[in-house]
Amino acid sequence: MPPAASPVPPSAAAAAPAADDSSAANAVVVLGGRYELGAMLGRGASAKVYQARDLVNGGDVAIKSFPNPGSGGGGAIEREAAILRRLRHRHVVRLHEILGTRKKVHFVLDLASGGELFSLVDASGRMAEPLARRYFQQLISAVRYCHSRGVFHRDIKPENLLLDANGSLKVADFGLGTIISPNHSNPPQQQQHTLCGTPAYVAPEILAKQGYDPAKVDLWSCGVVLFVLAAGYLPFNDASLVNMYRKIYAGRFRCPPWFSRELRDLLRRILDPNPATRVSADGILSHPWFRGGASEGELADLMRDEDEEEEFKEEEDMMGREMTAFDILGFSPGSDLSGMFGAGPGRERVFVGEPAAKVMGRVEEVGRKAGFQVRKKEGKAGNGGGGGVVFVESGNGGVVAKVIVFRIAEEVSVVEVAKGHGDEAARFWKEWLEPAMKAPAAAL
Known part of the structure; x- marks a missing residue:
């Protein structure tokens, strides 16, 4: 028999709020300063779907919430984001934007308020x-x-x-x-x-x-x-x-x-x-x-x-490859997903659109060009393996910087820099490492 028809989802105002894991049970949760979460509409193996109210235009949307990619689901999130970003059709649920917190990634989608198609079957x-x-x-x-x-x-x-x-x-x-x-x-x-x-x-x-x-x-x-x-x-x-x-x-x-x-x-x-x-x-x-x-x-x-808007039509260059976490960041006008990997005091973090092994080599090269001694320890930093640690040291053995490279996806890494004390460490970051991480590899 076909599955039972789903009822029309309740309005966000009438439903008990569905909060982020860190929120109090009765607290109002607003994502990105814009979307007020309401009832949970469904739960799957990798995500939960909530109804939400857009505080800017008063409309209703659906929020599909995934765990932080660092907990193991980054590839699936990237794939689904890549798929949805390609599609603009009146009979396909549309992705409007992607939001991020330290714990979750949220897709803002069309709300299908009519429920499942089988809600229209007759008594037979x-x-x-x-x-x-x-x-x-x-x-x-x-x-x-x-x-x-x-x-x-x-x-x-x-x-x-x-x-x-x-x-x-x-x-x-x-x-x-x-x-x-x-x-x-x-x-x-x-x-x-x-x-x-x-x-x-x-x-x-x-x-x-x-x-x-x-x-x-x-x-x-x-x-x-x-x-x-x-x-x-x-x-x-x-x-x-x-x-x-x-x-x-x-x-x-x-x-x-x-x-x-x-x-x-x-x-x-x-x-x-x-x-x-x-x-x-x-x-x-x-x-x-x-x-x-x-x-x-x-x-x-x-x-x-x-009818596809001109901006969407101009994105044909995206069609030749899989979407990476770097691309997801660019599709997130409402928030900064880098906050999921936010660094603490005395640390800097940047996303790099290259494999972790290649980034490790670049860090090592930059350290030597800046006149420092470099020690490299490859390991399994970050989700999925890959990456490692590079120690940049001065001539007297003092640590100028400890650079940890995390593998986020095949073509995306996060570089975390724990800076040493003094002007030497600050200068190495600002004059050498930060520009090198943001520049094309060919520029080194």
């Missing part, structure tokens, strides 16, 4: 075909757009299909998504091998563990969603997970008698266990059931992309 637990068609059209519009931007969801299921205040579909939760840039040297159809997705919605080629086209995987999941909308139950279901997987792998399902002939035909084309012959997104668009009598102009309007 299903939708009439015209209504199912309407939402399936919105889903395919969103998925085609995501694919055109190099984004593949890989976990399309009812829990991730929400409704906004106007009753329009919003695709959410790209936590299992992946990016294959349209400008990548490999074709968009390059094979993926990561096992992901929800069992009842997973495509058979994922079960085969032989590599898969993520676009075809997304379309399979869309087909399962369509079946559930119109039937009120899953096409592949069994008390035994092994038996269910056998049915999926064979593409063995039966349509209920109330399905129209055209809907049956479309579902058999989408839920084709052979990805090579499975219908493409363009094939879905041309199918009579999907069109529902719409003209070419009407269909084009249904499938149109969001």
Whole structure:
């Protein structure tokens, strides 16, 4: 059976405040001086989602809160931020900004105040075909757009299909998504091998563990969603997970008698266990059931992309690589995420967009050019390993600076400098190390 419909989330004013871990139970929590947290809407494996009120414009938003990347989730946060930053579509939940505190990273997102899509099913637990068609059209519009931007969801299921205040579909939760840039040297159809997705919605080629086209995987999941909308139950279901997987792998399902002939035909084309012959997104668009009598102009309007602002269009250079923590910092107008790694008295910290090992070498080189003796101790400073400590010493053995390099991500490091006493230490930081950390490596 489809999941139970979620109620419309309560308003922030009526809900008990959901606070940061360090806050008192009844305290009002305001993030970035702008967003007043309200009720918790949901909890996942890596994040919690809250309703919040924008104190500037009075509107409601959703806040998705992750633990500090230093506690082990930095890569997943960067990936989801990279995905959401690429997308501007009326049927995809939009990322507005990223905020940071010492304990958490917060995504400010569209609030899907209409709850889950299944809140619209009738008493029989299903939708009439015209209504199912309407939402399936919105889903395919969103998925085609995501694919055109190099984004593949890989976990399309009812829990991730929400409704906004106007009753329009919003695709959410790209936590299992992946990016294959349209400008990548490999074709968009390059094979993926990561096992992901929800069992009842997973495509058979994922079960085969032989590599898969993520676009075809997304379309399979869309087909399962369509079946559930119109039937009120899953096409592949069994008390035994092994038996269910056998049915999926064979593409063995039966349509209920109330399905129209055209809907049956479309579902058999989408839920084709052979990805090579499975219908493409363009094939879905041309199918009579999907069109529902719409003209070419009407269909084009249904499938149109969001009008993208010029600033967003100019960010195409971001499409060729994964987003790093450095990029996340640049997408955080409301706060300074470097506060999550804030230094104490007598210390300085800077972000460097290079691997930790390379930064270690640069620190060592700068120390020697400045005329000091250098000792280096490589270790596992920071999350994920890498980094280490460089001791910069004067001729008499006094410590001018202790430089610790933390690995935050593959291409992002944090340099913490514990300065020694006296003018020599201050001069080394201001005249040598700080400019070197902020300058391109070629400038050294």
